[in-house]
Amino acid sequence: MGKVLMKGNEAIGEAAIRAGCLNYFAYPITPQTEVAEYLARRLPEVGGVFLQGESEVAVSYMLFGASACGARVFTSSSSPGVSLMSEGLSYMTAAQCPVVVVNIMRGGPGLGGILPSQADYFQATKGGGHGDYHLLVMAPASVQETVEMVMQAFSLAEKYRNPVMILGDGLIGQMMEPVEFPENYVVPPVNKDAWATSGMGTRKSSTRNLVKTLYLDPVELNNHNLLLKSKYDRMKREEVRFENYNTDTDYSALIVSYGTMSRVCLTAIDNLKADGLEVGMLRPQTLFPFPEKGVHAAAAKKSCKVVISVEMSMGQMVEDVERSVKGQRPVEWYGKCGGDVPTPEEIMDVVRTKLKQSS
Amino acid sequence: MGKTYKKPEALSDNYTHYCPGCTHGIIHRLVAEVIDELGIRDRTVGIAPVGCAVLAYNYFTFDFQEAAHGRAPAMATGIKRVRPDLMVFTYQGDGDLASIGMSEIIHAANRGEKFTTIFVNNAVYGMTGGQMAPTTMPDQRTTTSPYGRNVEEAGMPIRMAELLATLATPSYISRHTVIRPKYIIKAKRAIKQAFTYQLEGRCFSLVEIISTCPTNWGMTPSEALDWSEEKLLAYYKLGEYKTPE
Numbered sequence: 001m002g003k004v005l006m007k008g009n010e011a012i013g014e015a016a017i018r019a020g021c022l023n024y025f026a027y028p029i030t031p032q033t034e035v036a037e038y039l040a041r042r043l044p045e046v047g048g049v050f051l052q053g054e055s056e057v058a059v060s061y062m063l064f065g066a067s068a069c070g071a072r073v074f075t076s077s078s079s080p081g082v083s084l085m086s087e088g089l090s091y092m093t094a095a096q097c098p099v100v101v102v103n104i105m106r107g108g109p110g111l112g113g114i115l116p117s118q119a120d121y122f123q124a125t126k127g128g129g130h131g132d133y134h135l136l137v138m139a140p141a142s143v144q145e146t147v148e149m150v151m152q153a154f155s156l157a158e159k160y161r162n163p164v165m166i167l168g169d170g171l172i173g174q175m176m177e178p179v180e181f182p183e184n185y186v187v188p189p190v191n192k193d194a195w196a197t198s199g200m201g202t203r204k205s206s207t208r209n210l211v212k213t214l215y216l217d218p219v220e221l222n223n224h225n226l227l228l229k230s231k232y233d234r235m236k237r238e239e240v241r242f243e244n245y246n247t248d249t250d251y252s253a254l255i256v257s258y259g260t261m262s263r264v265c266l267t268a269i270d271n272l273k274a275d276g277l278e279v280g281m282l283r284p285q286t287l288f289p290f291p292e293k294g295v296h297a298a299a300a301k302k303s304c305k306v307v308i309s310v311e312m313s314m315g316q317m318v319e320d321v322e323r324s325v326k327g328q329r330p331v332e333w334y335g336k337c338g339g340d341v342p343t344p345e346e347i348m349d350v351v352r353t354k355l356k357q358s359s
Numbered sequence: 360m361g362k363t364y365k366k367p368e369a370l371s372d373n374y375t376h377y378c379p380g381c382t383h384g385i386i387h388r389l390v391a392e393v394i395d396e397l398g399i400r401d402r403t404v405g406i407a408p409v410g411c412a413v414l415a416y417n418y419f420t421f422d423f424q425e426a427a428h429g430r431a432p433a434m435a436t437g438i439k440r441v442r443p444d445l446m447v448f449t450y451q452g453d454g455d456l457a458s459i460g461m462s463e464i465i466h467a468a469n470r471g472e473k474f475t476t477i478f479v480n481n482a483v484y485g486m487t488g489g490q491m492a493p494t495t496m497p498d499q500r501t502t503t504s505p506y507g508r509n510v511e512e513a514g515m516p517i518r519m520a521e522l523l524a525t526l527a528t529p530s531y532i533s534r535h536t537v538i539r540p541k542y543i544i545k546a547k548r549a550i551k552q553a554f555t556y557q558l559e560g561r562c563f564s565l566v567e568i569i570s571t572c573p574t575n576w577g578m579t580p581s582e583a584l585d586w587s588e589e590k591l592l593a594y595y596k597l598g599e600y601k602t603p604e
Contacts (some may be wrong), residue, residue, distance in 0.1 A: 059433075061437065064430075067437075068438075091427055198442070198445075199403070199444075201401035
């Protein structure tokens, strides 16, 4: 197909279709409404299902019902809308129903703002809803990476029978970048006869399927939780993804940053290098499971004096960074909320200041 | 002499957990009979609510999903949109449908989603121990209206059949009851009509069924039947409120 210049939100919609997901339920919310608008036009072209629900609450249950009867489904939303879906995601995870949810983060809390943020890290990685559950969370840093991650998300969601979240931000959603869709990338359909309520006749079975999350017996409920946990443990073993930048040098500081924030940090690192200061960066591509071992190893570098978590929040990922560093180095944080994306110059200042403070 | 009458295939052998005198038993049976008669068991998906009927899935022998409180119409929407060939019904109480789920039922009905809703209205929250419902009668005592429902503060009870019948989208909306045999026969006819409309791919269908809750009304089963005939039927009038024709 070649490279096409596409807006992030539209590329997300197209990626889902190419991955073989033709069912989309959603509600408009800035800054990701273009996903819905694009799919409202595109899905009828490919014989898919598009439905704008009455609220994100309703949408989360439309996804649940459709997924539970065996369909491949996805949605997109932004921070306040994801809050509304949190209960539904708790239910879907408990019921082991696959779904892909794209969160194009905006400023919060409350109504917040419509500019980019990374302030839903806790909500995404620690489970925004109730109970012991986790979403597999991926964090793209470019429109191209978003396209690739959306497609991988469907595969992972069905592999684990678990919701998968793509955590983007308003920049990813709104900006236009060159995109190349992998050729012939369709996630093969998975047989769900063992559990989906697809109709006994459809399965040619006399056994009915039940999708539920209620376990009144404490032993049963505990066993169910152990089963869910075993999936998260497997994710931690098999699905960690991250990228290192400039870590083959004797870097004095290690930046940990994800998404579009990491691109600003990249420029800062290049500029500092030109000034004679080596800084390394670890960019998590999965936020759950978090690259604990990678961060621990990168922080262990002899030359490294400080680890800085740079995120557009009031300090959320920094807690996981601290936990991973395990006291080897001081862990600092820099962040900005409101939607003003920090500039490379700001990051360069932060690095120099933190280094001075740590010596 | 052959068999005149038997347990529907769609009904399981499990003993139900419902209270003595609860009308859920009758309603479950009517739904199961209709499913058998229409021959749709192997493509039916039921959606259980949160409420006394949360365990409804234990009493039927076909695919079932369990919804979050009030959200069954949204789940039904999801299923019908991706699998229009499946026969889908929600089974909801008054808290589930008329309180927390008010938005979901109105929007599903308004979009004309082609599933069927069985709405069990017994003017109280049963499972959680007898709190006031949007359908509780004026001056009716419940655990959260111990002095009686005060309409100055809580408003008047909501008549869902009438409310949904005002929507312009074609649908089948009716209200029946199962408190006397003569009513049961009509209720079954309405339930069958509702499922038939779905079979034809016609429209959204809802049958509201005035029911009793002896336990939380503080009455014996037969007192509850009498009270509902006297008080509930006077306010919630039976009838066919809307047909798609």
